[in-house]
Amino acid sequence: MGTRLAIFIVHGIGDQKKGFSHDMQENLRSNFKKALQHMGQGDREGQDDALIFREGLWADITQDGEDTLKNRMFNDPDTDVDWIKARKFFVDYLGDAISYFRVMLISGV
Numbered sequence: 001m002g003t004r005l006a007i008f009i010v011h012g013i014g015d016q017k018k019g020f021s022h023d024m025q026e027n028l029r030s031n032f033k034k035a036l037q038h039m040g041q042g043d044r045e046g047q048d049d050a051l052i053f054r055e056g057l058w059a060d061i062t063q064d065g066e067d068t069l070k071n072r073m074f075n076d077p078d079t080d081v082d083w084i085k086a087r088k089f090f091v092d093y094l095g096d097a098i099s100y101f102r103v104m105l106i107s108g109v
Helices: 022-038 059-074 083-107
Strands: 005-010 051-056
Touching: 005 022, 022 051
Parallel strands: 005 051
Antiparallel strands: none
């Protein structure tokens, strides 16, 4: 197979570790092979090497700052957290992701 496809997978929210995308890569490889079979090219040479995966990890770059923020918010006796505002912040900024998750559960995706 002459053409190769490069796929760059970047993690979302959270502290992900190297290898976080392994299941996604396997799923994409499997679906790629099924698509080739569907197109009558299931015996095409080189299909096992046609997909090139790389992961993008940024959590290690931002983790120190996040840890400092969490420490100041939750462990610093001089920091007075307004929990009503904190809850509103999380709903405002994470509400879309929460809504998408609910839609996925309902639709079975």
